[in-house]
Amino acid sequence: MGILIQLSVISLLWTTTVFCQYEDYDFGDEYDEPDHQHPYYFNSNPSAQAEVPHFPFPVQCARECFCPPEFPLSMYCDHRKLKTIPNIPAHVQQLYLQNNDIEAVPAGPFTNVTFLREINLSYNKIKFHLIDHGVFAKLSNLVQLHLQHNELDEFPFPLPSSLERLLLGFNKISQLPGIALDGLPNITMLDLCNNFLDDSALKGNHFSVMNNLMQLNLCNNKLQTMPPNLPSSLMYLSLENNSISYIPENYFSKLPKIIALRMSHNNLQNIPRNTFINLPNLMELNLGHNKLKQVFYIPRSLQHLYIEDNDIEMINVTLMCPSIDPMNINQLTYIRVDQNKLTAPISTYAFFCFPLVRTIYYGEQNSNASKSTQIRTPVLRRLLTPEEYDEIEDDHETRDQETEEEHEAENNYFYPHFW
Numbered sequence: 001m002g003i004l005i006q007l008s009v010i011s012l013l014w015t016t017t018v019f020c021q022y023e024d025y026d027f028g029d030e031y032d033e034p035d036h037q038h039p040y041y042f043n044s045n046p047s048a049q050a051e052v053p054h055f056p057f058p059v060q061c062a063r064e065c066f067c068p069p070e071f072p073l074s075m076y077c078d079h080r081k082l083k084t085i086p087n088i089p090a091h092v093q094q095l096y097l098q099n100n101d102i103e104a105v106p107a108g109p110f111t112n113v114t115f116l117r118e119i120n121l122s123y124n125k126i127k128f129h130l131i132d133h134g135v136f137a138k139l140s141n142l143v144q145l146h147l148q149h150n151e152l153d154e155f156p157f158p159l160p161s162s163l164e165r166l167l168l169g170f171n172k173i174s175q176l177p178g179i180a181l182d183g184l185p186n187i188t189m190l191d192l193c194n195n196f197l198d199d200s201a202l203k204g205n206h207f208s209v210m211n212n213l214m215q216l217n218l219c220n221n222k223l224q225t226m227p228p229n230l231p232s233s234l235m236y237l238s239l240e241n242n243s244i245s246y247i248p249e250n251y252f253s254k255l256p257k258i259i260a261l262r263m264s265h266n267n268l269q270n271i272p273r274n275t276f277i278n279l280p281n282l283m284e285l286n287l288g289h290n291k292l293k294q295v296f297y298i299p300r301s302l303q304h305l306y307i308e309d310n311d312i313e314m315i316n317v318t319l320m321c322p323s324i325d326p327m328n329i330n331q332l333t334y335i336r337v338d339q340n341k342l343t344a345p346i347s348t349y350a351f352f353c354f355p356l357v358r359t360i361y362y363g364e365q366n367s368n369a370s371k372s373t374q375i376r377t378p379v380l381r382r383l384l385t386p387e388e389y390d391e392i393e394d395d396h397e398t399r400d401q402e403t404e405e406e407h408e409a410e411n412n413y414f415y416p417h418f419w
Contacts, residue, residue: 062086078120085109092116098146099123104130110139118144122167126150134158147171148191155180162186169193169217176201182209191217193238198222205229218242219262226251234258240286241265253278260284264306271296273319288336295320300330308363309339315346321353330354338363 061067064086065077074094077086082100090112102124110116116139126147136142137158144165147156152171157180159166164186174196181187187210197218207213208229218227219240226247230237235257244263249272252258258279268290276282276299284304292310298320315337321330332354337346342365351357364374 059091060089062088073115087111088113088116090114093141094118096120097124101125103127103151105132105135107132107135107138110135113139115141117141120146121150122146123149126152128152128154128156131156136160143186157183159184164212165189167191168195171195173197174201176206178204178206181206184210186212188212189215191215192221193217193219195221199225202227207231230255232257235281236260237262239263239266243267245269247271247275249273249275250278252276256280258282262286264288264290266290268292270294273297276302283331297322298330298332300325300328303331304334305332306336307340308336308361312337312340313342314344315342315350317347317350317353321350324353329356331356333358334361335359336361336363339366341366343367 059067059069059072061075062077064080064082065075067075071094073092074096075088075092076096077100078096079099082097082102085097085102085105087109088095092113093115095116095118098120100123102121103126105121105126119136119139119142127150136145136156137160139160140162142160142162145159145163146167148167148169148171150171152168152173155168155173155176157177161183163184166184166187166189169191170193172195173192176192176197190210190213198221202223206229207216207227208231210231211233213231213233215236215238216227216230216234217238219238219242221242223239223242223244226239226244232254234255236259237255240262241264243266245267247263247268252275256278259281260283261279262284264286265288268287269292271287271292273296275296276285277297279299280301282299282302285298285302286306288306288308288310290310292307292312294312295307295315296319298305330353333356335346335357338361342362345362346360350360362374
């Protein structure tokens with residue numbers, strides 16, 4: 001009798017375990033309706049979207065690569081010391097080939113490609129003359145192309161009109177043919193940082209035809225003047241590490257949507273009074289590491305101002321804020337003015353003009369050529385909670401420990417998360 005009772009208990013426990021396993025298993029993971037199988041990227045072209053094959057179907061994958069079941073539209077071929085591009089299955093939408101030894105982009109591997117939307121070929125050895133003519137232009141659904149950190153000496157055109165994000169930083173591009181950008185009406189982000197572009201390369205209306213361009217990166221080139229004829233759609237402009245010496249006074253009059261402007265490490269000596277008066281959306285302005293001798297008018301929308309490492313001897317608050325409007329106060333919260341020639345803190349009048357200011361970072365000042373000095377209050381903070389105080393203190397300690405080598409231009413990029 002005791003044996004029968006034990007067997008009954010064991011049988012009950014086994015039944016309960018099996019039942020619980022079925023309860024925990026989500027059948028929807030395996031039997032989702034085809035209509036819910038969205039691709040990784042949304043395709044704004046309804047006709048093209050309708051052609052995407054539905055799951056389940058046999059997922060092919062190049063033997064040199066990895067195609068994870070959880071991302072069936074992606075093929076990962078990165079960091080594999082590949083010298084050639086493997087054949088790409090027709091269903092692939094995201095292709096990752098970065099960090100290899102690829103020199104050429106032939107048409108062959110792309111023969112069966114129909115739905116490809118993103119290609120990452122960064123950190124390779126690709127040369128312009130080894131890219132088959134039109135290999136990218138045939139990819140009518142391509143929206144993102146990464147070619148940074150290669151050996152391109154020319155702009156890789158023609159490209160498909162569907163392209164939205166093009167990254168060409170860290171190459172050897174010195175010319176920008178007018179025809180190269182004419183067929184790219186949908187570009188929103190163009191990265192040309194760390195190339196060999198000079199003023200002559202940007203002459204003409206290269207960018208004016210790009211009516212959807214929101215982000216333009218031209219840092220670390222050989223520019224001496226501001227790039228001409230930028231589209232009014234532009235929101236983020238990166239010009240660090242060039243040799244630009246002045247900004248025409250009305251330069252930004254046709255760029256009212258600018259949110260962030262970065263021009264550190266140039267040769268700016270003077271900012272005309274009304275340079276930024278037509279930028280009602282400007283939130284970040286970085287003019288550090290230049291040769292400025294005085295401050296300038298800043299729009300009410302500005303939140304973060306960086307003017308460190310210049311030749312400023314006094315902060316004239318009246319130039320920055322000629323009038324006070326209680327109904328439309330200035331939004332400035334942070335100012336960085338270290339490595340200038342200040343001998344005294346900013347006038348307290350600044351707190352009437354900029355009532356939201358939380359931090360003014362004075363750091364060390366270059367009072368003379370032989371040594372640096374420090375204002376009595378290296379960091380001025382107001383209305384901070386203890387947590388905010390500690391956070392900012394840690395931030396400035398980190399800044400003080402950074403070396404110039406750590407300020408590589410790639411760290412100055414406007415990355416996608418800025419959007």
